[in-house]
Amino acid sequence: MTTPPPVKGPASYFPSIEKTYGKPVAHWFGVLETVKDLKHMEQVAFLKNEHKLGHGHANALVAYLRAKNG
Template sequence: MSTDSVKGSASYCPFIEKTYGRPIGEWQQLVRTRLPAKHLDLVAMLKADLGRGHGHANAIVAHVFSDHQR
């Protein structure tokens, strides 16, 4: 799948995987285990506990929330 056709938070997935060397599904599952929680609380957890950058942490949480609302 080309990142050109992917929109929103999902477009960050290939970059997150490359940067941190782990599949995006692992990060998403970690976030899911913390639900229910507020978006910004989950972003803060990824940043503080795991050293993720704000943009990547936000994209991971946003992607989980978009899947969770379907």
């Protein structure tokens, strides 16, 4: 039996995001879909200003989603 490798990159923030804000990351991805035409840092600012996420958490969500969507 092998242990899975630790999660790295933006996804490593997901457990903390879910615990801190009480919503699954899928919720935040849905929120980001409403502002998908904004630039990276504009999306981060939106999460920070409108939803009171911390900078690191907001940036991790944006970075992950943008990398996933290409």
